[in-house]
Amino acid sequence: MAIRICKSLISLLCLAGALSAWPGPAAHADALSNLPSLGDAGGAELSVQDERRLGALIMRDYKAYGAVNSDPEITGYLTKLGAKIAQAAGESPANFEFFLVTDKAINAFAMPGGYIGVHTGLIAAARNESELASVLAHEVGHVTQRHIARRFGQQKQTTMVSAAAMIAAILVASSNPQAATGIMAAGAGYGIDQQLAFSRDAEREADRVGFQTLQSAGFNTQGMVDFFGRLQTASRLYENNAPAYLRTHPLTTERIADIRNRVGIDAGKGVRPPAPLDFELLRMKALVYGDKSNQQWSDRLKALSSPNEQDGFTNPIALEYGKSLVYANLLKKREAQEAADRSLELFRQSMAGKPVIAPLMLQSQVIETRLDAAYPSSQQALNVGSPKLVADLNNDGKVVLALLERLKNDYRNELSAKVLYADGLQRLGLFQQSDTYLRDLTQIYRSNPQLFELLSQSALALGKRADHHLYLAQSYSLRGAYLPAIEQTQIAKQYAQDNYYLLAEIDAKQREYKRKADEEREYLKASGNGP
Known part of the structure; x- marks a missing residue:
């Protein structure tokens, strides 16, 4: 049942904007003056605050089922790209959260409250940044025009918690039907198909707004034509066995022709410049994420050894x-390290004589493979013995530390580089250095649960048990798990003993988490789902 519901509804969700659901991106504003305007946000019955709360509930369920991929490099890229698009749309990037979903399907979707998911399959299929940006701009259009809020506002009898459970279930079902069954049951009786379907006018408005946003952000609108052309070809190849999003919203020749006319460029002519290396590396990582078995990884190795233009990687x-x-992924650590070293060496050869910094993803992979070979986890470092000093490292350890320092300096504004640096310090056993570094970092990135989780590990290695449990509590709270957070603060108190200042900090955090838990309980009760 879960599979059937997913296939029939995924493209209709106000999560929607499955790529294939687009009727066709629009061109210049004056050429689209005849497209519908559904009114301003003031007409929506679902408030901005409630819409955000609904989105947060969906995300909590979605993340609980492991559907969100937290890869810091791709997530960081999506966040920056999404922020550029949001700003071009006249919105604050803080009102959006872009996240990665490990799924081969070419898809992206917008959820209530500005949460926008992007499948790894979509990133792998995009040949350049403009193609990917065109999808995000469409999804941002759904959010800014508050299509989701209007659709929910029309059905007062529907509780938002039931809606959140159903939406999360449908999303999870696309890649894990069995896991989705539980949360699907939580929304039983909810007329999801009637509640979440976008109207044609809403789709056309998202196209118009999205296209204008794409232009304002400085992207090449030709990317829309190229992407849709390839999807049209894919739909013909799939024929009757096409994926649900292509069957529900077929990409017709007329639609592609209309897009070309609006853009004002013949997509069949001209030579496309090659994608910048950074984007190719991003696509490659997304592509590999789609493979899940030894057989698939072995097949991927063969494909990478005999590339062709059709695959888009040369x-x-x-x-x-x-x-x-x-x-x-195959746990062939030596081969992984050698391939990473070759990729970096090939880059340096291509840039001979030019003062160019090696791409973040190349440097990160070189470090990751070296760490995996000799320092698999911070937990192993904890088990080895007491925290180390730099002077205690062997030659290999000092080489890895030098690579980490270079990465941190080359990419001082990249969060993924900071996370790898902190994790690398711990895996080397340098817990005092990681503790100092992460304490400063969490003052800047106060809403990143991963950093607090790493900080808790450093505190544990240094024998700071109260700090360990307090940082774990902060990590849980940032993930919306307030009851476990409260439990961790209670444990932290037992270790704080006579440290008055630490006890005061723990008490303050505990009151904060209790307040948030109470607010959530009252919200659920008011929405008809509380005790």
Whole structure:
């Protein structure tokens, strides 16, 4: 049942905007003056606050089922790209959260409250940044025009918690039907197909607004034509066995022709410039994420060893990088390290004589493979013995530390580089250094649960048990798990003993988590789902 519901509804959700659901991106504003305007946000019955709360509830269920991929490099990229698009749409990037979903399907979706999910399959299928940006701009259009809020506001009898459970279930069902059954049951009786379907006018408005946003952000609108052209070809190849999003919203020749006319460019002519290396590496990582078994990884290795233009990957640097990712999945640590080293060396050869910094993803993979070979986890470092000093490291450890320092300096504004640096310090056993570094970092990134989780590990290694449990509590709270957070603060109190200042901090955090838990309980009760 879960599969049937997913296939029939996924493209209709106000999560929607499955890529294939677009009737066709629009062109210049004056050429689209005849497209509908559904009114301003003031007409929506669902408030901005309630819409955000609904989105948060969905995300909590969605993340609980492991559907969100927290890869810091791709997530960081999506966040920056999404922020650029949001700003071009006249919105604050703080009102959006872009996240990654490990799924081969070419899809993206917008959820209530500005949460926008992007499948790894979509990133892998996009040949350049403009193509990917065109999808995000469409999804941002659904959010800014508050299509989701209007649709929910029309059905007062529907509780938002039931809606959240159903939406999360449908999303999870696309890749894990069995896991979705539980939360699907929580929304039983909810007329999801009637509640969440976008109207044609809403789709057309999202196209118009999205296209204008894409132009304002400075992207090449030709990307829309190219992407839809390939999807049209894919729909013909799939024929009757096409995926649900193509069957529900077929990409017709007339639609593609209309897009070309609006853009004002013949997509069949001209030579497309090659994608920048950074984007190719991003696509490659997303592509490899789609493979899940030894057989699939072995097949991927063969494909990377005999690339062709149809696959869209011909750059030898990206190909070696992809091999390294696959070897790492196969637990072939030496081969993974050698391929990562080759990819970096090929880059340096291509940039001979030019003062260019190696791409973040290349440097990160070189470090990851070296760490995996000799320092698999911070937990292992904890088990080895007491925290180390730099002077205690062997030659290999000092080489890895130097690579970590270079990465941190080359990419001082990239969160993924900071996370890898902190994790690398711990895996090397340098817990005092990681503790100092993470304490400063969490003052800047106060809403990142991963950083607080890493900080809790450093505190544990240093024998700071009260701090360990307090940081774990902060990590739980940032994930919306307030009851476990309260439990951790209670444990932290037992270790704080006579430390008055630490006890005061723990008490303050505990009151904060209790307040949030009470607010959530009252919200659920008011929405008809509380005790």
